[in-house]
Amino acid sequence: MRAADYINPGEIGFRTDATRPAPQRGEVLVAVKACGICGSDLHMYRDDSYREKLVRKTSEGYEVPGHEFSGTIAELGEGVENWTIGQRVVGVTGMGGGMADFVTVPDNPFQLVAIPDDVTWDEAATTEPLADGLQMVRKAAVREGENVVVFGVGIIGLGVIQALRARGIKAGNVIAVDVHAARLEKALAIGATHVVNARDGDVFEAVAAICGTEEGYPGKSARVSVVFDCAGYIKHMKGPPPLETALRLIDLSGGRIVCFGGYEGAMTIDMGPLIEKQPIIMGSNGYASEELVEALDLMRKGTVDRTTLISHRAPIEQVAEAFEIQASPEAVKVILTF
Known part of the structure; x- marks a missing residue:
């Protein structure tokens, strides 16, 4: 064999x-x-x-x-x-x-x-990575008009964007963040409204320029309701871990952060915004069994490519x-x- x-x-x-x-x-x-x-x-x-x-x-x-x-x-x-x-x-x-x-x-x-x-x-x-995306979208319960950020648009993050669009969720801005131009181009092609290359500067400022800001937390907060962290922590990654940036971005009322990306060891982040903003941080591991079937059905119907x-x-x-x-x-x- x-x-x-x-x-x-x-x-x-x-x-x-x-x-x-x-x-x-x-x-x-x-x-x-x-x-x-x-x-x-x-x-x-x-x-x-x-x-x-x-x-x-x-x-x-x-x-x-x-x-x-x-x-x-x-x-x-x-x-x-x-x-x-x-x-x-x-x-x-x-x-x-x-x-x-x-x-x-x-x-x-x-x-x-x-x-x-x-x-x-x-x-x-x-199928499995698309089902993972379907579960993350289900857990986040994105509402109409809410701004969304997806950190890491490999196959998982791209699946989150496809899941949002396939389920007909009328989100506000859907912003993809990555360091690879090819993946960001693909994110735009499948439904992201904006992309941010983390190599080009401060991610918070780039997203805030798209979504606007709100006061109430020291240093300002972006108007982002949901963050999907599909990047996790990679040891050679420059800058703060995506979870720290997510805590800075998330808005002041009812924000949700869904963590899926893997972690290559321990990391140090500023958790101050967690207390001030009171977001929900949830992990997502896998999918519901019916989401495997849904993923295949979306492919069969051509709803997702x-x-x-x-x-x-x-x-x-x-x-x-x-x-x-x-x-x-x-x-x-x-x-x-x-």
């Missing part, structure tokens, strides 16, 4: 001798057709973050990443009755394994869902090069193909 093998930060190999897994009771075996490289995979690739949660070991000791993929059911474990061999599915694993010819997946609606006929393998491999977010494709044999591409400024989403 072909498989990726995560070895150390910056080092990922390709194997052809991995043992094909066997489904246990309540599991199915999926023959993988496409698998995305996730932002969390990149955190691991940079400094080993979340390694214990992102790889699945083979009997040879290879550590196989990959948790967002599409494929066909190749084998049914004992007790599985509601799937058939050859059925097209999206799989989401909790412990990697998807960057291989075969991977086992529990038979439950949070990790296995059927792919509609009109959705391609590559599109389907982006996920193919436009796939910037690169590479065969599994080129997994090392694919990770390097995903870590580059020009990449949005890299899909491994089988």
Whole structure:
């Protein structure tokens, strides 16, 4: 069996001798057709973050990443009755394994869902990150006219913008913040009203110039009701962490900050605005099972175009090069193909 093998930060190999897994009771075996490289995979690739949660070991000791993929059911474990061999599915694993010819997946609606006929393998491999965006938008409960800021517009942040538009939410300004021009251009193409490149200057001032400011907190506050932090904390990031900027931006009444981006270790931020402004800060991890189905239905109907977010494709044999591409400024989403 072909498989990726995560070895150390910056080092990922390709194997052809991995043992094909066997489904246990309540599991199915999926023959993988496409698998995305996730932002969390990149955190691991940079400094080993979340390694214990992102790889699945083979009997040879290879550590196989990959948790967002599409494929066909190749084998049914004992007790599985509601799937058939050859059925097209999206799989989401909790412990990697998807960057291989075969991977086992529990038979439950949070990790296995059927792919509609009109959705391609590559599109389907982006189902999980879109469902993540749908959950974040649900949690934030964005109201008509509210200004929104999205920090980090990789596949997750772009999915938040697509989710806002797909659900017909008439937000005010939708501002994308990132350091990569290609991703900011994509954000505008799919529905952001403005973009801010954090390399160009103070993010607070740039957003305040778009949304206006209000007094009542020392140093002024921007008129932003909702911030989605899809960037988290990356150790080489310059300037304050996005969460600190979010606390400065958020307005003085009823602001919500949704945190999704991963954290590469501890960070220091000024929490003063948390007390003065009393915003709600909430984490978001994953999705409701029905949001996997909703994500696929939005693709089927053409309400969202996920193919436009796939910037690169590479065969599994080129997994090392694919990770390097995903870590580059020009990449949005890299899909491994089988």
